Amino acid sequence: MKLVLATGNKGKLREFKQMCKDEVVPFSDLLGEFEIVEDGDTFAANARIKAHTIYEKLGEEYLVIADDSGISLPILDGAPGIYSARYAGEGVTDKENLYKLIEAVKEKGLKSTPAYYTAAIAIVSKYGEYVVHGWMHGDVIDEARGEKGFGYDPMFIPAGFDKTLGELDEDVKSGISHRAKALALAKPIIGMLKSK
Numbered sequence: 001m002k003l004v005l006a007t008g009n010k011g012k013l014r015e016f017k018q019m020c021k022d023e024v025v026p027f028s029d030l031l032g033e034f035e036i037v038e039d040g041d042t043f044a045a046n047a048r049i050k051a052h053t054i055y056e057k058l059g060e061e062y063l064v065i066a067d068d069s070g071i072s073l074p075i076l077d078g079a080p081g082i083y084s085a086r087y088a089g090e091g092v093t094d095k096e097n098l099y100k101l102i103e104a105v106k107e108k109g110l111k112s113t114p115a116y117y118t119a120a121i122a123i124v125s126k127y128g129e130y131v132v133h134g135w136m137h138g139d140v141i142d143e144a145r146g147e148k149g150f151g152y153d154p155m156f157i158p159a160g161f162d163k164t165l166g167e168l169d170e171d172v173k174s175g176i177s178h179r180a181k182a183l184a185l186a187k188p189i190i191g192m193l194k195s196k
Helices: 010-018 027-031 043-058 079-085 092-106 168-178 178-195
Strands: 001-005 024-026 064-072 112-125 128-139 156-158
Touching: 001 010, 001 027, 010 024, 010 064, 010 168, 010 178, 024 027, 043 064, 043 112, 043 128, 043 168, 064 079, 064 156, 064 178, 079 092, 092 128, 112 156, 128 168, 168 178
Parallel strands: 001 024, 001 064
Antiparallel strands: 064 112, 112 128, 128 156
């Protein structure tokens, strides 16, 4: 069974390829680029929408995994949450989203505030559907530090660290990230499905 990742996000694809020793193919290699409408109201719902959309186009010989993830700030009632990728509007860059969130933190008069990342991974195959979650807790700060990672990484300091994900080495991030934690739960499921 071929493993296909239902994302067009280059940062996510890089992380999945790093963490998955299996050969992971982005759906665009097989189907070309197209937009998947993510209109679910949770990370899990959006991950399922992406996985089912690609699975239905590819068929039974494929195992499709999809991730939906984002950052949530309790001080902002959980925002940006499921809207993390389009927090500053449709078709914006990671940097525009990052700086909008930095401004939102500054508007609250804060230098730092608790935040957490959520990753939901949906796995769809002819044997059914599974969803797992991973979380990473820490704080966001009112500035961007570091060039590593993507998205909100330059403003997020994981619990137990004094550097942002933008400053930490990739191997450190891949050991503690929300996506790594979700993938650790997804891997045995993927292994079981591939061996059927």
